[in-house]
Amino acid sequence: MSGTIEQDLLAESQYVSRLYDRLDELRAEKVQQLARTRATGAVGTFQNQSERDSFASLYEDRIAQLDAVQDRLVFGRLDLAEQGEAQAESNGAGNSPRYIGRIGLSDEELNRLMIDWRASEAAPFYQATALNPRGVRRRRHLMLKGRTVAGIEDDVLDGTWLDEGHTHHGEGALMAALREKRTGRMGDIVGTIQAEQDAIIRADLPGAVVVQGGPGTGKTAVALHRAAFLLYEYRERLKHAGVLIVGPSNSFMRYIERVLPSLGETGVVMSSVGELYHGVHAGPETARNVARVKGRLSMAKVIGAAVRNRQRLLAEDRTVVVEGTRLTLTRGMVRNARERARHTHKPYNEARETFTKVIVGDLAEQLRRKLEESAGQPSAADRSYLPQEVRESWDVRVAINLCWMPMTPQGLLSELFAKPHLLEAAAPRMSPADRDALFRPAGSPFTEADVPLLDEAAELLGEFVNPQDLPDTSQYERDVENAKRALDNMDTMLANAGIDGVVTAEQVAAVNQETAASASAAERAVSDRTWAYGHIVVDEAQELSPMQWRLLVRRCPMKSFTIVGDIAQTSAASGANSWAQALEPFFADRYKLEELTVNYRTPAQIADAAVRVAQAAGLRITTPQAVREGDWPPVITTVGKGELIQSLIEQLPDELEYSAGGLQAVIVPQELLAAARAAVTELYTERVGTGSGGLAQDIVVISARESKGLEFDGVMIVEPALLVAEVDGGVGDLYVAMTRTTQRLHVIHNQPLPAGFTEA
Numbered sequence: 064m065s066g067t068i069e070q071d072l073l074a075e076s077q078y079v080s081r082l083y084d085r086l087d088e089l090r091a092e093k094v095q096q097l098a099r100t101r102a103t104g105a106v107g108t109f110q111n112q113s114e115r116d117s118f119a120s121l122y123e124d125r126i127a128q129l130d131a132v133q134d135r136l137v138f139g140r141l142d143l144a145e146q147g148e149a150q151a152e153s154n155g156a157g158n159s160p161r162y163i164g165r166i167g168l169s170d171e172e173l174n175r176l177m178i179d180w181r182a183s184e185a186a187p188f189y190q191a192t193a194l195n196p197r198g199v200r201r202r203r204h205l206m207l208k209g210r211t212v213a214g215i216e217d218d219v220l221d222g223t224w225l226d227e228g229h230t231h232h233g234e235g236a237l238m239a240a241l242r243e244k245r246t247g248r249m250g251d252i253v254g255t256i257q258a259e260q261d262a263i264i265r266a267d268l269p270g271a272v273v274v275q276g277g278p279g280t281g282k283t284a285v286a287l288h289r290a291a292f293l294l295y296e297y298r299e300r301l302k303h304a305g306v307l308i309v310g311p312s313n314s315f316m317r318y319i320e321r322v323l324p325s326l327g328e329t330g331v332v333m334s335s336v337g338e339l340y341h342g343v344h345a346g347p348e349t350a351r352n353v354a355r356v357k358g359r360l361s362m363a364k365v366i367g368a369a370v371r372n373r374q375r376l377l378a379e380d381r382t383v384v385v386e387g388t389r390l391t392l393t394r395g396m397v398r399n400a401r402e403r404a405r406h407t408h409k410p411y412n413e414a415r416e417t418f419t420k421v422i423v424g425d426l427a428e429q430l431r432r433k434l435e436e437s438a439g440q441p442s443a444a445d446r447s448y449l450p451q452e453v454r455e456s457w458d459v460r461v462a463i464n465l466c467w468m469p470m471t472p473q474g475l476l477s478e479l480f481a482k483p484h485l486l487e488a489a490a491p492r493m494s495p496a497d498r499d500a501l502f503r504p505a506g507s508p509f510t511e512a513d514v515p516l517l518d519e520a521a522e523l524l525g526e527f528v529n530p531q532d533l534p535d536t537s538q539y540e541r542d543v544e545n546a547k548r549a550l551d552n553m554d555t556m557l558a559n560a561g562i563d564g565v566v567t568a569e570q571v572a573a574v575n576q577e578t579a580a581s582a583s584a585a586e587r588a589v590s591d592r593t594w595a596y597g598h599i600v601v602d603e604a605q606e607l608s609p610m611q612w613r614l615l616v617r618r619c620p621m622k623s624f625t626i627v628g629d630i631a632q633t634s635a636a637s638g639a640n641s642w643a644q645a646l647e648p649f650f651a652d653r654y655k656l657e658e659l660t661v662n663y664r665t666p667a668q669i670a671d672a673a674v675r676v677a678q679a680a681g682l683r684i685t686t687p688q689a690v691r692e693g694d695w696p697p698v699i700t701t702v703g704k705g706e707l708i709q710s711l712i713e714q715l716p717d718e719l720e721y722s723a724g725g726l727q728a729v730i731v732p733q734e735l736l737a738a739a740r741a742a743v744t745e746l747y748t749e750r751v752g753t754g755s756g757g758l759a760q761d762i763v764v765i766s767a768r769e770s771k772g773l774e775f776d777g778v779m780i781v782e783p784a785l786l787v788a789e790v791d792g793g794v795g796d797l798y799v800a801m802t803r804t805t806q807r808l809h810v811i812h813n814q815p816l817p818a819g820f821t822e823a
């Protein structure tokens with residue numbers, strides 16, 4: 064059953080190579096099928112063509128998936144105790160070992176070669192313990208280098224096997240994984256998921272799960288693996304509705320973007336909080352008081368009032384001229400039309416149709432009476448054209464727009480913050496100081512804190528139809544026009560394919576519409592604000608304001624959420640002080656709170672210092688147990704006034720040597736950021752990045768806020784006291800910065816260090 068390590072490595076390598084052969088075979092099959100499908104060309108009925116397109120994209124997706132899982136395709140093996148016959152048959156593999164990998168693989172005869180890590184049969188790989196072995200005799204981790212097995216780590220749970228020596232040991236699969244250099248892109252942890260993490264990953268789909276955990280406890284990793292698990296376990300349900308993953312910033316989204324594809328899952332929608340309103344790329348809200356005000360739930364009422372206030376009454380009756388006849392639009396007519404429009408309970412832009420119809424009807428009636436009066440007698444003549452004349456009158460259009468102007472969310476918000484009288488009318492109970500804080504000139508860029516306000520406005524305003532826009536039917540006509548032009552260019556191509564005059568411009572236009580209709584759930588979800596997702600994963604969730612929560616809950620009415628974060632790391636002015644405070648308005652007490660307790664990232668010596676700083680400032684934190692002691696305590700360099708940047712430049716080369724090809728971060732207060740970046744860039748030019756770092760950039764100079772959620776082999780922090788001062792004296796950001804490192808922390812300071820930094 065077990066030989067020398069060399070024999071076992073060889074045997075395992077042979078099996079692994081069989082798995083890769085099978086993967087190659089499947090890939091080649093799909094490539095062939097794709098080529099055959101494409102070769103059928105642009106002929107046949109449109110149904111045929113759209114079927115062909117769907118097949119082609121199916122094959123493309125499968126090829127992409129097979130490519131993405133190549134790296135460390137298989138990572139585990141389970142040897143199980145004797146099973147009952149029925150069970151042995153049902154898993155088709157008798158008592159032969161189960162190999163656990165990124166996807167499931169079977170041979171041509173449908174014998175299972177490898178089990179997807181998400182399948183229930185794979186669960187013992189993560190959950191079996193000596194106390195509860197769940198039928199597992201031996202859990203084996205396979206460490207691959209390319210396509211061969213370079214290392215084996217055994218975990219024997221059966222006493223007799225232990226005695227017989229069926230075991231190989233090294234430093235441990237987990238430790239080996241943690242020792243890896245950081246690349247600036249998060250990797251998956253599928254081979255070493257720990258039991259407490261696995262329990263959360265495999266929790267049921269319905270309801271909200273909140274995962275609280277200190278720094279480095281694997282919250283992000285767990286959230287992403289959970290998304291992959293849900294997409295596997297509830298594929299049918301989630302295939303159409305999709306899964307949305309929300310994180311704090313674009314650089315964070317870049318940091319995590321490769322994890323799901325490496326688990327064989329694409330098609331998930333990923334968005335930072337600033338990108339949640341389609342078409343707006345919002346930057347951070349830097350003014351903390353503004354973020355605080357905009358994040359309050361009461362802003363929903365303010366937006367509601369702002370929309371209602373745009374339905375105006377007339378101050379006095381107004382004369383309008385229709386085809387030379389003077390008519391009177393009375394205040395009463397407008398009030399009545401507004402009541403009827405409001406009664407439809409439709410969004411503002413749609414209710415405007417009712418408002419317009421009522422006004423036009425009343426004025427057309429007035430016009431009819433006037434025409435008859437001037438003719439001196441009632442007439443049976445057809446007057447059905449009158450409403451059209453009224454509708455087209457310039458005066459009438461101006462008057463209607465004065466009372467009920469079509470609005471975009473962007474337009475509404477821009478004006479609301481640029482015109483103090485509008486804000487005062489919409490928010491009479493807001494303090495003047497808060498109203499002043501919201502003021503900004505029209506056309507200013509939108510910020511993250513505006514995103515939920517835009518969404519709120521969109522909800523209340525409904526579809527915006529620009530009166531100057533052509534009606535819907537003309538879109539089709541424009542498509543036909545485009546297609547006609549495209550067809551001119553396609554003539555030769557069609558002739559080559561032996562098709563002459565078979566495809567018409569109308570048919571090409573119809574194909575465009577088909578394509579739009581068959582876009583994947585993910586593609587459609589991104590652009591459709593009213594899309595209801597099947598599940599939402601929120602990372603760094605402690606930072607979300609109540610208004611941001613409101614937006615997210617609207618995007619998933621079923622309230623199926625995975626929410627991960629650390630209350631102690633809150634730095635946003637409108638973020639949460641407790642999960643109960645953040646979630647109760649939306650979930651009441653219907654959420655399950657889980658906790659992660661082991662810090663996999665930061666060595667104990669550094670994590671302890673971070674904990675002391677947090678506790679000295681009175682922050683209530685959970686203190687996870689660090690899995691490694693680490694080689695270095697925090698290094699502290701004290702410098703004279705004005706020498707911070709100079710010292711940074713002097714110390715950086717040593718730190719780069721320590722991180723030896725890994726990723727080095729320099730975390731700097733906002734006010735020193737530009738100077739630090741310039742100085743470091745002068746020395747290291749293109750090695751310096753600003754975001755999470757990439758393969759080409761191994762030094763990043765960033766603010767504490769930007770470092771949220773990321774990790775580096777080495778971290779330098781410049782002037783901690785300023786990091787604290789810039790967030791109103793909170794130590795949350797400093798706590799975050801200190802816990803970003805996997806190896807070394809070096810602090811350069813001039814001002815006194817915050818309490819707790821050094822051991823008393």
Ligand SMILES: Nc1ncnc2c1ncn2[C@@H]1O[C@H](COP(=O)(O)OP(=O)(O)OP(=O)(O)O)[C@@H](O)[C@H]1O
Binds near residue numbers: 241278280774
């Ligand atoms: N079971 C595991 N096996 C291997 N590595 C792990 C495991 N769990 C976590 N890690 C690693 O620990 C590091 C921290 O994980 P992650 O970023 O998910 O933590 P976090 O709780 O989100 O941290 P923070 O709140 O500080 O941003 C990552 O490098 C991750 O890959």
